[in-house]
Amino acid sequence: MAQHIGQDGRRPANDGPKAAARNRAALIAAAREVFAEHGLEAPLSAIARRAGVGQGVLYRHFPDRSTAVAAVLEENVRQIEQAADDQDATFDTVLGVLTWHLAQSAAFIGLLHTDRTGNRPGIRAHALALSERVERALRTHLPHNHRLNTQDNLALSIAMVSAAATGPTHEEREHRALAAWQLLGVEVGPVQAFGTRATDP
Structure with missing residues (x-):
């Protein structure tokens, strides 16, 4: 209606x-x-x-602001976890959903750099817990022989790509994020929200 x-x-x-x-x-x-x-x-x-x-x-x-930020972050992470739980999910496709959120949400980028939360300890603690959930979701599909499958490479790569995902528009942020993944030699699936189906050209 x-x-x-x-x-x-x-x-x-x-x-x-x-x-x-x-x-x-x-x-x-x-x-x-x-x-x-x-x-x-x-x-x-x-x-x-x-x-x-x-x-x-x-x-x-x-x-207050903390609860609003936390709600946005929780929704971003929940969608990445849903993507990881999908029966057809691969590491590339979940990485595509993550990259979509990096391009769409400055708050989500802040999550992946918890030092940016400044003097807001409530946001910082919550952001750290959510960031760990993102990494766990990705690791469920990370192949054993993947170049990011070491103790710190996955978290460090996500932080590097999210730091690169800057710009005034989501198109520019997506372009920069994809360029960063390419420099790292990592393939990314379709950059889209979870539940979006790619259409045939």
Whole structure:
């Protein structure tokens, strides 16, 4: 069902318990976009506006910046884990999903460089745990003879590629990430969100 956009650019939020999950999903999607465009210090009010909800709804779901960042990071990691759990998954395809998230989300890049979380110990501890989950998901499909299959090569390579994935647009970030993987001699599957099916040309 289509939602009407108000003069202030917001979609009116429905009250009631059934709207809670929808509002939360909209806020996470909006937070991912806003953080990608403006970094982790973007104003929370911009997230509420992008999601089409009021400030009160935002703070009911995310009382502070740390909880909003954590929700975005959790969704990124959850999708990578889902990709790894897919019966048809290979290391290359899971790496493609990871690369998609690197190109789409500045917050996710921050996760892979936990020192960037600065003086936010709550975010830092959560980011470290999520970063370890990303590495575990990738290792489930890492061939024994792969060049990254040593104790530190996988984590170091991810950190190097994520550091290279910079730029004002997701297209530029994707291009730079893929170039970095190529320099490392690592093949990457289709760069796409989990669940996206490549179409025939």
